[in-house]
Amino acid sequence: MPDTRPDRGPDARPPVERFSSEDLGSLLERFQASGMLEEGRINLIGLDAIADRLGDRWEGRREQVYQHVERTLGKHLESGGFFQRVSPTDYLVVQPELGKFGGQASCMLYMRDLLAHFLGGAVPEALDVLEVTSLNGGRIFAAEIDGAFALDAARTEPRVLPLEASPLPDAWNPFVAADGRTLRVSCTLEPVFELKTFAQIGFRIARRVLSMPDGMELNVQDLRNLTTADVERVDLATIARGVSRLRSEQGNAKQPTLLLPVSYTTLASQRGRGPLIARFKEATAGVEKGLVCEICDIEGVPGSALAAVTVLIKPFCLVVVGKLREAPVRVPEHLRDVRLQGVAFEAGGHPLDHQEFMAWAERAVANARKVTRSVIIHGLSRPEYLALAGLAGASHASLGSKRAEAG
DSSP states (O other): OOOOOOOOOOTOOOEEEEEEOOGHHHHHHHGGSSTTTTTTEEEEEEEEEHHHGGGGGGGHHHHHHHHHHHHHHHHHEEETTTEEEEEEEEEEEEOTTTOHHHHHHHHHHHHHHHHHHHTTTTSSSOOOOOEEEEETTTTEEEEEEEEEHHHHHHHTOOOOOOGGGOOOOOTSSSEEOOTTTTEEEEEEEEEETTTTEEEEEEEEEEEEEEEEEETOOOHHHHHHHHHHHHHHHHHHHHHHHHHHHHHHHHHHHOEEEEEEEHHHHHHHHHHHHHHHHHHHHHHHEEEEEEEEEEOOOOTOOOOHHHHHHHHHGGGGEEEEEEEESEEEEESSSGGTTOOSOOEEEEOOOOOOHHHHHHHHHHHHHHTTTTOSSSSEEEEETTTTHHHHHHHTTEEEOOOOOOOOOOO
């Protein structure tokens, strides 16, 4: 499949089929509509030199290599950058804010550091950086680049789209997790009520993560086992899908507010905060009063660390609350000095008997109110439990919605 596009630099070679994976077809084809493929701004970096050097030890050590690559790639990439392992020895890299040659130069600099780390002084002269030239189902075609030409051209090449205008709002979904599974992020929208007046104040985005192709939903432990990079992708895809669905269902009608779930690890990551803040800015356009950020996965997080990320995200939202996985059976002491504006928790399989529900809710709300004034109960099974939750002392609550795909 010859590449006839101009401006590839001197001595460009025709593309070769680098690898094939049918499972990745739906992910990779998303880039075809972005324009970045035609512009030559999607690259592959290869770990073949490392695998060859390790020889028989590669199988036993490749997970360690992957962890290092993903940790350092996250620090190296420009804000909004996307990377994904797409074969045992290949990573696809997209940097929306860089032009074609800037992206190639960035990959080359990273590869030099990576190979020096694993190979010491024996770094091969030809760095394994390829330009993706076409996508066909699960097959990726790529061509070698002229490294010297790319480095020289990158010096004068202008930057391109700012993060807010990135053409890849949902490039993280679906994605291949570090453990090799293809994961798809979906969500539901739960109506949220202020319990003094029973007025609906907006919606809450409730995230779901599905393992493909069987569509099985990941449970709490499965989610806890995801890597930090995978959690960031879940957060970004959740907000993108939730905002998209809200717009499709509500049209141009603005909601008073929208509750966005964000994992603590994403907020604590310098890499994760940039794209996340861009998603917050995008979501703000659909609300009147502002956003509510629900910091999730806070169990076991020291209060001082949680307080630090709360300060970082506060300028971009109206309210910041801490989200517990379950109703607190004791006072969440680690939240006492964080100064959260609320604590939320999942109703889960709450008791359906009204008296039992009241006893359950009163205990949970009393524990939460030891550290905050506002308490939110999520996922109530029926509307009558809104009133009972209010009598139990909760300030807000959401009704569980039917499970449906978000767009």
